[in-house]
Amino acid sequence: MSEKYIELWKSIDMDIEKHNILLNALGQFYGSIYLPQKNRPQKMDYFNWVVSEVHGGRIKELNDQRALGKKVVGAFCVYAPEELVFAAGANMVGLCGGADFSVPDAEAVLPRNLCPLIKSFYGFRLNRTCPYFQSSDLVVGETTCDGKKKVYELLSELIPTYVIEIPHRPDTQQGKEFWHKEVEAFKIKLEEVTGNKITAEGLKASIELINNKRKALKRLSDLRAHSPSPISGLDGLLINQISFMDDPKRFTEKVNNLCDELEQRVKDGVGVAAKNAPRIIVAGCPMAVPNWKLHSIVQATGATIVSEESCVGTRYFTDLVEPKGDSVDELLWAIVEKYSKIPCACFTPNDRRIQSIEALAGQFKADGIIYYTLQNCHDYNVEGVKVDRAMKAKDIPMLKIETDYSMGDAPQIQTRVEAFLEIIAGKKQA
Amino acid sequence: MSEKYIELWKSIDMDIEKHNILLNALGQFYGSIYLPQKNRPQKMDYFNWVVSEVHGGRIKELNDQRALGKKVVGAFCVYAPEELVFAAGANMVGLCGGADFSVPDAEAVLPRNLCPLIKSFYGFRLNRTCPYFQSSDLVVGETTCDGKKKVYELLSELIPTYVIEIPHRPDTQQGKEFWHKEVEAFKIKLEEVTGNKITAEGLKASIELINNKRKALKRLSDLRAHSPSPISGLDGLLINQISFMDDPKRFTEKVNNLCDELEQRVKDGVGVAAKNAPRIIVAGCPMAVPNWKLHSIVQATGATIVSEESCVGTRYFTDLVEPKGDSVDELLWAIVEKYSKIPCACFTPNDRRIQSIEALAGQFKADGIIYYTLQNCHDYNVEGVKVDRAMKAKDIPMLKIETDYSMGDAPQIQTRVEAFLEIIAGKKQA
Numbered sequence: 007m008s009e010k011y012i013e014l015w016k017s018i019d020m021d022i023e024k025h026n027i028l029l030n031a032l033g034q035f036y037g038s039i040y041l042p043q044k045n046r047p048q049k050m051d052y053f054n055w056v057v058s059e060v061h062g063g064r065i066k067e068l069n070d071q072r073a074l075g076k077k078v079v080g081a082f083c084v085y086a087p088e089e090l091v092f093a094a095g096a097n098m099v100g101l102c103g104g105a106d107f108s109v110p111d112a113e114a115v116l117p118r119n120l121c122p123l124i125k126s127f128y129g130f131r132l133n134r135t136c137p138y139f140q141s142s143d144l145v146v147g148e149t150t151c152d153g154k155k156k157v158y159e160l161l162s163e164l165i166p167t168y169v170i171e172i173p174h175r176p177d178t179q180q181g182k183e184f185w186h187k188e189v190e191a192f193k194i195k196l197e198e199v200t201g202n203k204i205t206a207e208g209l210k211a212s213i214e215l216i217n218n219k220r221k222a223l224k225r226l227s228d229l230r231a232h233s234p235s236p237i238s239g240l241d242g243l244l245i246n247q248i249s250f251m252d253d254p255k256r257f258t259e260k261v262n263n264l265c266d267e268l269e270q271r272v273k274d275g276v277g278v279a280a281k282n283a284p285r286i287i288v289a290g291c292p293m294a295v296p297n298w299k300l301h302s303i304v305q306a307t308g309a310t311i312v313s314e315e316s317c318v319g320t321r322y323f324t325d326l327v328e329p330k331g332d333s334v335d336e337l338l339w340a341i342v343e344k345y346s347k348i349p350c351a352c353f354t355p356n357d358r359r360i361q362s363i364e365a366l367a368g369q370f371k372a373d374g375i376i377y378y379t380l381q382n383c384h385d386y387n388v389e390g391v392k393v394d395r396a397m398k399a400k401d402i403p404m405l406k407i408e409t410d411y412s413m414g415d416a417p418q419i420q421t422r423v424e425a426f427l428e429i430i431a432g433k434k435q436a
Numbered sequence: 437m438s439e440k441y442i443e444l445w446k447s448i449d450m451d452i453e454k455h456n457i458l459l460n461a462l463g464q465f466y467g468s469i470y471l472p473q474k475n476r477p478q479k480m481d482y483f484n485w486v487v488s489e490v491h492g493g494r495i496k497e498l499n500d501q502r503a504l505g506k507k508v509v510g511a512f513c514v515y516a517p518e519e520l521v522f523a524a525g526a527n528m529v530g531l532c533g534g535a536d537f538s539v540p541d542a543e544a545v546l547p548r549n550l551c552p553l554i555k556s557f558y559g560f561r562l563n564r565t566c567p568y569f570q571s572s573d574l575v576v577g578e579t580t581c582d583g584k585k586k587v588y589e590l591l592s593e594l595i596p597t598y599v600i601e602i603p604h605r606p607d608t609q610q611g612k613e614f615w616h617k618e619v620e621a622f623k624i625k626l627e628e629v630t631g632n633k634i635t636a637e638g639l640k641a642s643i644e645l646i647n648n649k650r651k652a653l654k655r656l657s658d659l660r661a662h663s664p665s666p667i668s669g670l671d672g673l674l675i676n677q678i679s680f681m682d683d684p685k686r687f688t689e690k691v692n693n694l695c696d697e698l699e700q701r702v703k704d705g706v707g708v709a710a711k712n713a714p715r716i717i718v719a720g721c722p723m724a725v726p727n728w729k730l731h732s733i734v735q736a737t738g739a740t741i742v743s744e745e746s747c748v749g750t751r752y753f754t755d756l757v758e759p760k761g762d763s764v765d766e767l768l769w770a771i772v773e774k775y776s777k778i779p780c781a782c783f784t785p786n787d788r789r790i791q792s793i794e795a796l797a798g799q800f801k802a803d804g805i806i807y808y809t810l811q812n813c814h815d816y817n818v819e820g821v822k823v824d825r826a827m828k829a830k831d832i833p834m835l836k837i838e839t840d841y842s843m844g845d846a847p848q849i850q851t852r853v854e855a856f857l858e859i860i861a862g863k864k865q866a
Contacts, residue, residue, distance in 0.1 A: 117817045119838070149604050152582045155784050156818035169784065171605050173614070174579050180617035181601070187610035354585050354599065382812065387547040388586035408549070 011062045014069060018140035025135040028107050029061060032296055039302045043238055045278050047271065049264035050241055056248050060295070064251060065137040068097055072141065077200045080142030081250075082127060083150055084317045084348055085172055087189060087341050089327060091146075092212035092254070093204045094196040100250025101145065102136035103127035104294030106411035116157065121380045122410040123294065124153045131164050138251070139165065144199050146192070148172050150352040151385055168195050174354055176346035185342045193338065209337045213327045219254045222261035223323035229268045230312050231370045233285065234277020236268040239311025240301045246318045247295045279310045284430050287370055289315035289363050289393065290378035290386050297411060300378060303420050309427055312370045315363055316378075321348050324362070351385035359389070360396045367402050373430045374403040376423070381410045403429055441492045444499060448570035455565040458537050459491060462726055469732045473668055475708050477701065479694040480671055486678050490725070494681060495567040498527055502571065507630045510572030511680075512557060513580055514747045514778060515602055517619060517771050519757060521576075522642035522684070523634045524626040530680025531575065532566035533557035534724030536841035546587065551810045552840040553724065554583045561594050568681070569595065574629050576622070578602050580782040581815055598625050604784055606776035615772050623768065639767045643757045649684045652691040653753035659698045660742050661800045663715070664707020666698040669741025670731045676748045677725045709740040714860050715801055719745035719793050719823065720808035720816050727841060730808060733850050739857055742800045745793055746808075751778050754792070781815035789819070790826045797832050803860045804833040806853070811840045833859055 015022055036057055056064070068078050077096040081088070082103060091098040102108070108129025109122060115132070116125055130136035139145075145167045147158040161167050170188050173181035193204050223246065229235075230242055245264075249257060271277070286309050288300060293316065304311055313320060325347045329340040349359035367375065375397055379386045390406055397404040405426040409415055445452055466487055486494070498508050507526040511518070512533060521528040532538070538559030539552060545562070546555055560566035569575075575597045577588040591597050600618050603611035623634050653676065659665075660672055675694070679687060701707070716739050718730060723746065734741055743750060755777045759770040779789035797805065805827055809816045820836055827834040835856040839845055 115821060117820070117838070119812060119817060120814060149784065152782070152814040153818065155604060156781070156815055159785050160818070160821060169605070171603065171608075171611070173601065174585060175599075175601050178601075178621075180614050180621070184603070184610050184614040191608075191610070351586070352582070354579065355589050382549060382814070384547075384550060384582040384812070384814075385586055387549060388583065388590070390547070391545060391590060408547070 011066065014066055015137065015140075018065075018069065018137060019134060020137060020140050021134040024133055025061070025137075028105070028135050031107065032105075035296055035298075039298055040240060040244070043240065043278070045276075046241065047237055047264060047267050049260070049267045052260045052263075053241070053244055053248055056252055057244070060251060061137050065141060067253070068099070068141050071097065072143070077143040078141050079196070079199075080138055080145045081147075082154065083148050084322045085148045085150060085170065085345055085350070086146045087192065087345060089209065089212045089216050089341055090189070090193055090196055090204060092215060093209040094193075094200045095202040095208075096143075096196065096200050097253075099138045099142070100294065101127055101138050101142070102130040102294070104247075104297040104411070105130075106413075108133055108135065109411065115160065119382055120153050120157070121151075121291075121382045123292070123380055124157050126294075126411060128157050128161060131161060144168060144195075146170065150350060151383070153382070168192070172352065174352055176353060182342060182346065185346060186339060189338050189342055204334065206332055206334045206337060209334060210329065210332070213329065213337065213340070215254055217326045219249065219258045219261075220323040220326055222258045222265065223249060225265045226261055226268070227313060227320065227323065229265055229272060232272045233371055234275075234279060234281050234283065235285070235310050235312050236271035236277055238278045238305060239286075239288075240298060240305055242311070243293060243298065243301050243314055243318070246314060246316075246322070247293070249322065250318070251295075279308065284309040284373045284427055285312045285371055286310065286374055286376055287313045287315055287363070287366055287372045288376050288378050290390075291380040291383055292317040292319075293378075294318065299409070299411070299413065299416065300376065300407065300419070303416060304376070304423055307420070307423055307427055309423075312372065313366055315366055317348075317350070320362070320366065321350065351389040356389060360393060363393060364396060364400060367397075367400065372402065373434070374405065374426060376426070377404055377406045379406070379408045381408055403433065441496065444492075444496055445567065445570075448495075448499065448567060449564060450567060450570050451564040454563055455491070455567075458535070458565050461537065462535075465726055465728075469728055470670060470674070473670065473708070475706070476671065477667055477694060477697050479690070479697045482690045482693075483671070483674055483678055486682055487674070490681060491567050495571060497683070498529070498571050501527065502573070507573040508571050509626070509629075510568055510575045512584065513578050514752045515578045515580060515600065515775055515780070516576045517622065517775060519639065519642045519646050519771055520619070520623055520626055520634060522645060523639040524623075524630045525632040525638075526573075526626065526630050527683075529568045529572070530724065531557055531568050531572070532560040532724070534677075534727035534841070535560075536843075538563055538565065539841065545590065549812055550583050550587070551581075551721075551812045553722070553810055554587050556724075556841060558587050558591060561591060574598060574625075576600065580780060581813070583812070598622070602782065604782055606783060612772060612776065615776060616769060619768050619772055634764065636762055636764045636767060639764060640759070640762070643759065643767065643770070645684055647756045649679065649688045649691075650753040650756055652688045652695065653679060655695045656691055656698070657743060657750065657753065659695055659702060662702045663801060664705075664709055664711050664713065665715070665740050665742050666701035666707055667694075668708045669716075669718075669735055670728060672741070673723060673728065673731050673744055673748070676744060676746075676752070677723070679752065680748070681725075710738065714739040714803045714857055715742045716740065716804055716806055717743045717745055717793070717796055717800055717802045718749075718806050718808050720820075721810040721813055722747040722749075723808075724748065729839070729841070729843065729846065730806065730837065730849065733846060734806070734853055737850070737853055737857055739853075742802065743796055745796055747778075747780070750792070750796065751780065781819040786819060790823060793823060794826060794830060797827075797830065802832065803864070804835065804856060806856070807834055807836045809836070809838045811838055833863065
């Protein structure tokens with residue numbers, strides 16, 4: 007890939023040498039984790055190809071469109087209302103933040119005691135090895151957590167950054183009104199940056215575009231609920247991850263094609279793991295590419311991860327935007343309503359999330375929950391206390407894992423996962 | 437003290453045995469740190485007495501008033517609008533959260549990776565050794581940080597807890613309007629809890645009451661700006677701490693009495709440290725009683741802490757509530773205006789704080805800044821990056837200390853402080 011895109015990368019001011027190191031590492035990591043999987047669906051070929059072109063072809067596509075005036079908005083969080091971004095005639099992409107690679111660069115500026123996702127994204131902008139950052143005309147942040155909120159201040163010194171404030175009690179009347187005003191302010195900002203007016207027609211079309219994407223991901227998720235699951239946890243996670251990078255229309259089509267194949271598998275009783283393999287839901291912090299650490303450890307034990315209760319997972323696609331009218335303002339309100347239902351741990355209280363995990367455990371016939379917290383993420387870490395209690399009340403085994411992006415604790419996690427699976431096996435026999 | 441108040445403590449469901457251990461430890465700690473100080477102002481006698489009665493006489497006073505129907509509202513943060521609490525005919529007190537003593541109890545429930553202040557307060561409620569918690573009819577929390585926000589959910593299972601949402605960009609129009617509605621909702625809550633209506637007269641009177649308290653603390657602060665400082669850093673901190681526990685009217689009078697004495701000291705050129713002692717400002721996280729760790733270490737080196745840029749310090753008293761009208765609503769708006777000027781690191785961006793530290797460095801003729809972060813406090817930790825840069829630009833030496841409530845790192849902190857003072861000494865000679 008390196009030779010083919012070198013001029014493109016130079017044009018967006020990337021650190022070519024450092025980026026080559028990253029690309030090689032990524033390629034090897036993906037090759038060793040994803041490609042040896044047995045009995046993968048054929049239609050995963052597309053997603054393999056996306057990964058191979060994730061720093062190449064997709065970046066070319068975005069920059070070819072930029073040359074024609076189409077802006078790119080980079081984001082970190084499912085609270086960035088992408089419907090508005092597409093309605094403004096821009097592309098939206100998720101920014102890099104899932105690799106240990108950029109953490110040492112970040113730690114030259116930031117405190118070490120921060121969540122790895124935050125250090126990773128800040129480091130990627132500092133060291134200029136994320137082509138999505140380098141292709142973004144605007145970064146949109148949100149006040150979901152203290153760490154991101156404060157690091158956006160430093161990020162804004164490196165790239166134009168706009169922060170949407172998210173109310174933390176989304177169900178109060180004042181919270182909803184405030185959020186509506188924040189969404190409205192973001193619409194105005196997007197119009198400024200793109201030079202395009204957001205119309206009701208455009209917004210309706212982009213709501214449909216993104217709803218279709220969410221529906222395809224929900225369809226895939228529902229297929230993973232079958233036993234045996236027709237697709238691996240690693241592949242399920244990968245598709246959730248790619249949803250933040252790919253063109254939404256093409257991506258939706260490809261996910262639906264895959265789902266057609268998976269439906270046939272379900273009819274034929276074809277799965278990717280043993281029929282009695284333990285079924286695990288991972289609940290907690292988002293996993294950005296190439297954070298495949300927990301999934302690869304769990305999968306190596308023979309268990310199947312059947313769902314990610316995560317922003318890179320169910321929290322992204324469970325609800326749709328459902329307009330109750332045709333005016334821009336009514337559409338904005340529909341966006342506020344949808345987004346305020348996303349059960350992020352930044353909310354207080356966040357009982358909706360506990361209900362959601364309980365419902366997922368039922369739908370997915372889960373044998374256990376792995377509660378996944380990135381180090382120093384207070385929101386998910388503390389909320390784990392309540393989730394743990396709720397799972398105990400339902401007699402669902404739960405394992406809490408707090409980790410970062412380094413592989414140093416992988417053997418320890420493996421041991422804990424194995425012990426957890428023994429508990430599950432014991433429970434099944436009893 | 438134990439014998440005299442044992443019935444009172446039983447009546448508020450305290451763990452008498454555990455509380456005795458705490459009281460003995462506190463007494464010894466205070467005795468060893470505060471009482472040996474040389475040349476203390478005479479009027480510190482009152483504050484010594486307050487400390488000796490902080491779990492006794494003051495608790496009796498509050499509960500005697502409770503017996504007559506006066507409610508107690510417990511709080512953690514300078515964003516809890518105490519003017520409203522007093523206007524509702526209730527007392528407001530700061531809750532315990534400054535001691536390592538209760539941290540192990542908290543860690544039986546909470547993740548360890550949390551700020552010590554949060555673990556401390558939650559543990560104090562769990563183990564029933566904080567008489568202020570035990571005397572509170574309502575606890576008022578705020579969404580200033582992720583950790584507190586999420587732990588209030590757990591705290592609300594143990595004691596009635598009401599959470600005010602604080603906008604994190606206080607200067608936007610929607611932020612101000614939202615805050616106003618939150619303050620209004622808190623007013624209604626207080627009226628429910630106390631059974632008293634908050635009137636314009638009552639609110640004006642309580643605004644004056646609290647303004648007077650803030651003025652007295654500002655007067656004390658200004659006196660500490662003299663060289664040599666007429667009062668020690670430990671004593672200055674103690675008075676800031678006691679301001680959250682004592683009756684505001686009596687406290688104001690006693691602080692003003694002390695200031696009269698200090699004014700005379702200033703005239704006479706009397707100080708508590710050598711005239712050329714290095715002058716240090718501590719900037720950062722709040723220090724609740726009995727968190728005297730950093731001050732005692734610094735003071736032992738011969739340096740003087742002249743100001744706390746802290747919620748237990750300048751952030752509490754710098755601005756007054758300044759009504760621009762006589763109606764309840766106008767008074768509520770004045771509260772919103774005042775509180776939105778408090779430069780908490782929860783705000784983004786928070787340039788006002790950097791300007792404030794720069795101004796304090798000038799006013800207090802500071803030789804250096806010790807930037808103080810409680811472990812796992814992302815807001816203050818990340819904001820330290822910007823403060824550090826601002827201090828470098830002004831050529832003011834800064835030392836960053838991140839610590840908890842244990843004494844395990846005290847020798848290491850002492851070594852770092854000594855090295856820092858050598859840098860300052862070198863700079864003065866140059």
